[in-house]
Amino acid sequence: MRMNLPQRSHRDARLQRADAVARDIARCAVRSLHAELILYPKPGLVSRRDNGAHRDMNATTFVRSLFALRRYFADVARAGARGASMAELRRLGVAAEGRMLHATGGVNTHRGAIFTLGLLAAAAAYVNMEGRTACTDAMLRDTIARRWRRDLIAVAAPDTGALSHGQQMAARYGAAGARGEAMRGFPAVFDVALPALRDALARGVDAQRAGVHALFALLAVVEDTNVLYRGGATALADARHGAAAFLARGSVFVPDWLEHAEALHRHCSRSRVSPGGCADLLAAAWFVHRLQAR
Secondary structure (H helix, E strand, C coil), X not given: CCCHHHHHHHHHHHHXXXXXXXXXXXXXXXXXXXXXXXXXXXXXCCCCCCCCCCCCCCXXXXXXXXXXXXXXXXXXXXXXXXXXXXXXXXXXXXXXXXXXXXXXXXXXXXXXXXXXXXXXHHHHHHHHHCCCCCCCHHHHHHHHHHHHHXXXXXXXXXXXXXXXXXXXXXXXXXXXXXXXXXXXXXXXXXXXXXXXXXXXXXXXXXXXXXXXXXXXXXXXXXXXXXHHHHHHHHHHXXXXXXXXHHHHCCXXXXXXXXXXXXXXXXXXXXXXXCCHHHHHHHHHHHHHHHHHHC
């Protein structure tokens, strides 16, 4: 019996540490999604100012969704900490999606974020439990590749009738979608959004302006399947052109930046175009930034 006590004590200590790590990661994930929600202006997207291109959701809908997802991010981080399979992570995500839809009355507010932030939360917990001192970009990407990339590639596509809007657009237009992003180590997060966010903050702008800069950097290059679903290839090209023009004009670093950002927001809202995929990727970038800034 005495020989088993040290092992049990070590196991209990590890479980306690994993729980603390999971709760910390969950708080970071929810705060990052909230940071995306309160950002303004965002072309066609919901904020506290207006509903953008949407008639079925508003900021209150998103807040309800955030409350419903708090437990999920802790659960998926705990699973990641013990090196859970993609099948287990997916089960947690499906359950979280059900809670989200119940909280919002059937409105899809965070389906993409459940997948993207959930996978990053699992990877962050795994890195932490390996005893690493920091969750660097390379560590997070390497963990996703080593632990789950093969499963992401092997996952069979659902029946055509069960395809999400993003999956439908990925199939029709050849866009990568959220799963394609994950298989490649989230290049839009680590190679586009995070560098833009870090650069803006280093140049002395506040978090709001840095977030706008990062969002427009994403919109200029990402094949957003939400935009494709709502408006097709023409709408996507139009939104990307508008974002690229905003960046070329000086982005948030020029005096009249707000006027130009609001102009694209109004245009996308009138056109019923909403780059929800870019919003999820921005939240993911804030998540990684917050993890690393602790």
